[in-house]
Amino acid sequence: MTRSPSHPEDRLRIGAVSYLNTKPLVYRLVERLPEAKIVLDYPSRLADALAGGELDVALVPSAELLVHPEWSVVSNACIACHGPVLSVKLLFRVPPAEVETLALDEGSRTSCLLAQMLLQEKQVIAPQLQSLPLGAGPQDVQSDAVLIIGDRAIQCENSEFIETWDLGDRWCRSTELPFVFAMWVARPGLNFSAVSTELEAARDEGVQNLAAVARKQSAEMRLPFELVLEYLSRNLYFTLGNREKRGLDLFYQRAYECGLVPEIMGAASAVCEQ
Template sequence: MYATPAVLIARLLAGELDVAMASSFAVLTHPELTLLREIGVTNTGPAWSVRLFSRVAPASIRTLALDTSSRSSVAMARIILAERYGVQPVCLDVAPHLEMMLADADAAVLIGDTGLTVNAEDVIVLDLGEEWHALTGLPFFFAGWIARDTAALEKATPMLRASLEAGLARLEEIAEEEAARLGIPASRCYAYLHDVMHYHAGEAELAGLEAFRVRAQRWGLLP
């Protein structure tokens, strides 16, 4: 099934799914869940699709509208604002529509298709992948395969590995299909899928995930 990361985690916790591709933040807030550590959606530097849009200077942000479809990006934004700009804004859950979000708040976080394609004028734009790398020097581990128990994950792992390799083998075709759906150039979509996002996790990506855990704990974002 296809759904937002937040919905997938809710269904995983409810026992409706055995394994789901969902926000890495879930394994920090629910330690009973198991993460497949070798595969993930990761990024080092500009992420393109995870961005903060602000009507004011970042250090002056007092209210922040959030797209809650990904808890990882929400927590990431709050950490970056606290550590790089010294602010802890009041956070509002708002539907992911930039004009509506900025009507209610000083700044807004948009992710995914909307974050990648939205056109914004007369606002300050922060790429949160770039901001995270500037803060930590590490990649960000956005999402991964998460299971309710180790046995389910071990059973699914060969299929997940094969699925990743099959997808990478037809990346140009996927980019063309997604570009047509989103209304963006195929070259930009391919660059995003091939150069901006990465799918094999190693020591650096796991160090980034640990840095995320430490900072989320520091700022009271974990139970």
């Protein structure tokens, strides 16, 4: 039996990412879904909350479908890039081929897989993995390479590092396909037809009002308006189309081939059905 919340104690619980890249996706979403409970958190925490039954719908890292094939993609609204993404960076203290230790940002598992996948092309031996806590910066770890994502990647000072990879750019150049970082998904047993419509409407309105979104966020984050607007309008793409699905299919396949996941399970088919 599907669940269609109609009472306060049974209201829809939606989890959205707290980063700048999500702002166009949640534009006026509270007004569109006044009876829903909307929470903001890091991508990995949202995935854990969805898995634990604390959320019904969430914007989660695309890699989560590798371990949760039972989840359904419920919208063509997503966070993707067709080139440089700016907010997902791999910073090097040594040349890439010499990396022995790699610190991975705890915020998103998709970016962690992507970093290891791209690094494998330069290495013979896989590096020892370490964790970069959510509240820490790249200067707080002494790893040979450090993955950082989200707002702190945009604001990061790279002076102590000898090389920086924009992972969106490296993926798109090597595959000639987009990369999808996050998607709206729902746990089983939920009638999500109504929420799908509202999520896509929120995305459409947010994209139409990128200048207003950028103006507000630049003031709150103390970043130049031009930088924020360019990030939202040029670095990011918010629609899950056929080429994005092909990119996801290739990402899942390569993650398996690189030995980063034990099996592909139903991830690709779950996306292609959307």
